[in-house]
Amino acid sequence: MYxxxxxxxxxxxxxxxxxxxxxxxxxxLSFGLHHLGLVEGEIFVVxxxxxxxxxxxxxxxxxFAALRLxxxxxxxxxxxxxxxxxxxxxxAPLLYFSYGYLSFPPLNDISTDLDNPPQLLSERAxxxxxxxxxxxxxxxxxxxxxxxxxxxxxxxxxxxEGALLAAQNNGWxxxxxxxQDNDEPQTLLDSTSFALVEAKTPVFGFVDEVALRFTPxxxxxxxxxxxxxxxGSHDLGQNANRIRRFWKELDAVLVEKFGAEYNRAFxxxxxxxxxxxxxxxxxxxxxxxxx
Numbered sequence: 620m621y622x623x624x625x626x627x628x629x630x631x632x633x634x635x636x637x638x639x640x641x642x643x644x645x646x647x648l649s650f651g652l653h654h655l656g657l658v659e660g661e662i663f664v665v666x667x668x669x670x671x672x673x674x675x676x677x678x679x680x681x682x683f684a685a686l687r688l689x690x691x692x693x694x695x696x697x698x699x700x701x702x703x704x705x706x707x708x709x710x711a712p713l714l715y716f717s718y719g720y721l722s723f724p725p726l727n728d729i730s731t732d733l734d735n736p737p738q739l740l741s742e743r744a745x746x747x748x749x750x751x752x753x754x755x756x757x758x759x760x761x762x763x764x765x766x767x768x769x770x771x772x773x774x775x776x777x778x779x780e781g782a783l784l785a786a787q788n789n790g791w792x793x794x795x796x797x798x799q800d801n802d803e804p805q806t807l808l809d810s811t812s813f814a815l816v817e818a819k820t821p822v823f824g825f826v827d828e829v830a831l832r833f834t835p836x837x838x839x840x841x842x843x844x845x846x847x848x849x850x851g852s853h854d855l856g857q858n859a860n861r862i863r864r865f866w867k868e869l870d871a872v873l874v875e876k877f878g879a880e881y882n883r884a885f886x887x888x889x890x891x892x893x894x895x896x897x898x899x900x901x902x903x904x905x906x907x908x909x910x
Contacts, residue, residue, distance in 0.1 A: 629688055629695030635680035635702035642677060643705045646670045646712075654824040660850035663823075667712050674709035677702050712823070719855025724758040729858035730845035731768045733759065737830035737845045740794060740815050763859045768843050769866065771873070775833040775840040779812050781876055782831055782842065785869040791816040791829060811835060818846070818861060825850055827858070829865075842869075 649666040652658040658666070681702030688696050728749070730736035733756045736749055751759075759766065771778050783793065796814040814831040827848050834841040844865060846858035 627691070627693035629684045629693055629699065631680050632684035632688065632695035632698035632702065635677050635684055636698040636705075638673065639677035639681070639702040639705035639709070642670050642673045642709050645673075646709045650824070660825055664850065670709050671713040674706040678706035678710070681706065716855065719857075720853055723854070723856035723859075724762045725853050726755060726758055726762075727848040727852050727854045727858070728755070728845070729759060729763065729766060729847075729854070729862060730843070731766055731862070732832075732843045732845075737813060737832040737843050739828050739830055739845070739847060743795075743813075743815075766859055766862055768841055770836060770839055770841045772839045773873070775810065775812060775835040778840040778842055779814065779831075779833045781873045782833070782869055783814060784876075785865060785872045786814070786816050786829075786831070788868050788872065789818070789865060790821075791818045820857060827854075827861070829861070 646667070649658065649663060649670065653660070653663040681699045684695060685699035685703070687693075688699065728736075728751075730751075733751050736751070738748060742749060773781070779796075783796070786793065794815045794817055796812065798810050798812050812833045814833075816829045816831070818827050818829050819825070820827070825848065827846060829847075830845045832843040834843070844862055846861050848854040848858060
């Protein structure tokens with residue numbers, strides 16, 4: 620006579636799956652609340668860290684249960700695998716942050732003009748200007764040598780119109796725009812102007828500040844851009860990438876706006892960091908396109 624013993628059921632695997640499912644819901648809820656603006660950026664980061672700790676525990680329990688089931692047999696292997704899968708999803712933000720932290724310099728403020736950066740909204744309200752330290756300047760020039768001012772064969776007004784359209788295409792929200800110097804006469808058509816916008820990161824939903832400055836030039840107009848993260852002291856390379864994407868979108872907008880003739884004549888002049896101080900004196904080949 621044979622007696623069949625009941626197969627062992629892994630309570631560790633069951634608990635790991637339930638914990639991982641709860642952490643996954645918690646993580647998705649945190650993302651949703653942050654995107655809706657119901658949770659501040661700093662609190663959102665804390666929530667992600669809490670979720671990462673719990674997800675690590677769930678993964679550890681899942682691995683422990685899977686190993687016991689492998690060597691001792693029993694039921695619950697699916698629960699263990701599910702717990703590890705959910706846990707890894709919740710750990711993905713932490714892994715992303717770790718990769719960015721190790722791969723990019725500790726900067727959260729990137730500007731094409733390191734000597735006189737465009738003013739942010741708070742600086743404009745207080746009448747102050749930001750001054751970069753020598754270390755920050757060195758870090759940016761070493762990590763992002765391509766982030767420099769650009770000159771275009773356009774008037775400042777034409778360039779600002781194209782830049783605002785490019786910002787809109789990138790999903791940025793215009794906060795404030797106007798002339799750089801409020802004392803300039805209203806009838807001055809081609810004066811130094813600025814635009815302040817907010818840019819939202821697509822995945823994590825962080826809202827960052829972007830400042831644009833359009834400076835008239837005898838042969839065209841000079842565009843400076845500054846991108847600043849509001850949360851944290853490390854932007855994980857996002858600000859430099861945002862500026863690069865803006866340049867690309869602006870080129871596409873200007874080519875479409877001025878047509879094929881402008882496409883052949885359009886050669887934006889880029890300046891190295893060493894030449895940034897003398898950017899206004901640098902000659903630009905050719906003339907403006909006919910209006």
